[in-house]
Amino acid sequence: MDARALKIEAARAALDHVEHGMRLGIGTGSTAEEFVRLLAEKVAAGMEIVGVPTSERTASLCRELSVPLSTLEETPELDLTIDGADEIDPALSLIKGGGGALLREKIVAAASAKMIVIADATKLVDTLGRFPLPIEVNPFGLASTRIAIGAAAEKLGLSGAIVLREREGKTFVTDGGHFILDASFGRIPDPRALSDALHAIPGVVEHGLFLGLASLAVIAGSDGIRTVVPAR
Numbered sequence: 715m716d717a718r719a720l721k722i723e724a725a726r727a728a729l730d731h732v733e734h735g736m737r738l739g740i741g742t743g744s745t746a747e748e749f750v751r752l753l754a755e756k757v758a759a760g761m762e763i764v765g766v767p768t769s770e771r772t773a774s775l776c777r778e779l780s781v782p783l784s785t786l787e788e789t790p791e792l793d794l795t796i797d798g799a800d801e802i803d804p805a806l807s808l809i810k811g812g813g814g815a816l817l818r819e820k821i822v823a824a825a826s827a828k829m830i831v832i833a834d835a836t837k838l839v840d841t842l843g844r845f846p847l848p849i850e851v852n853p854f855g856l857a858s859t860r861i862a863i864g865a866a867a868e869k870l871g872l873s874g875a876i877v878l879r880e881r882e883g884k885t886f887v888t889d890g891g892h893f894i895l896d897a898s899f900g901r902i903p904d905p906r907a908l909s910d911a912l913h914a915i916p917g918v919v920e921h922g923l924f925l926g927l928a929s930l931a932v933i934a935g936s937d938g939i940r941t942v943v944p945a946r
């Protein structure tokens with residue numbers, strides 16, 4: 715099965731958790747987009763849901779496919795968020811933000827009673843950190859914020875390149891008007907300590923460590939679908 719087929723299988727299995735009348739958070743990325751396509755088929759067949767998209771990109775696909783949308787202003791409490799991830803560890807701690815939507819993704823996940831992660835098996839890791847950690851920062855004071863992030867990481871025994879994200883030769887700008895620094899710290903043995911340290915830096919808007927948010931992961935591999943709950 716190719717990579718896209720695995721994403722579709724994970725998205726299809728997650729759709730079983732979506733019920734008529736639900737208020738849904740809808741993630742961002744190629745796996746979440748497969749979910750939107752399948753969700754649109756259910757909507758066309760009569761399932762009533764309302765979705766809060768986690769990015770302009772997801773909102774535009776939902777509009778194209780006639781998936782009804784709302785906002786957190788209109789619908790501040792959600793039943794379920796379904797989203798992809800860049801890395802998933804056994805505790806279902808995640809690295810997210812490869813698609814640059816981590817801030818809205820985290821706000822939407824936190825507003826949801828439940829978050830289900832959908833991914834192919836390549837996203838599973840024993841310890842987070844193979845994927846560079848996206849850190850959303852305010853453009854003001856970028857150089858100072860980058861130094862502060864490096865210093866905070868060093869105190870935790872972490873180091874590595876902290877690179878300003880670019881797309882097509884230009885600085886990448888998030889839906890919220892911020893920049894992203896991708897931090898290649900390598901293995902992150904204590905994600906909670908790094909999360910707290912990053913949150914203490916004024917220029918950091920949010921980071922891609924999602925801790926304690928996901929309650930289930932639906933993982934597609936060549937041997938089929940498996941669901942993973944957080945290890946204690």
Ligand SMILES: O=C(CO)[C@H](O)[C@H](O)COP(=O)(O)O
Pocket residue numbers: 741742743744745746797798799800809810811812813814815816819
């Ligand atoms: O966090 C994200 C976007 O900000 C995505 O969920 C993450 O990058 C995974 O994307 P994909 O499903 O394309 O591998």
